[in-house]
Amino acid sequence: MATRRARLAASLIDGAALVLPSLFLGVLRCLAVPDEAAMKAPAVYIPALLALLVQASLIRGTGASLGKGLLGIRVVRRDGLPAEVWRIALLRNALPIALCSYCGWFGLVDALFIVGADRRCLHDWVAGTRVVKTP
16 A cells, blocks of 8 residues: 555655646736736646646556655556546546535545545545556
8 A cells, every 4th residue: 555655755756747837827917917817717727727737648547646656656446447437537536525525524524534544545435446556
């Protein structure tokens, strides 16, 4: 099983890869056009969309996002077989984000599940996945 520290670091890397390019573009736009709200321009979100496409491609090929790949871990099904992209995208990522938008406490509860002996977050239980070290 992957360590909790590796999973946290991978999550931080993935978050930074998603947010920082758009934030940087927003700052540049704000400097160039100071009177407009920088983050309201649709072009600011293009880097985030590209990052999501890259992440989906990586997950499809290796079972690991950018952060997980850099840290030598990947997502597999509970039985050890490769996890399908839909399982990772919908059950592990989209569903928890949607639930967090309705109930802010869900994110904390989801993360606290990792302290168990299995080191599986609630989204892992829902998706039937686990995070393991890459062989």
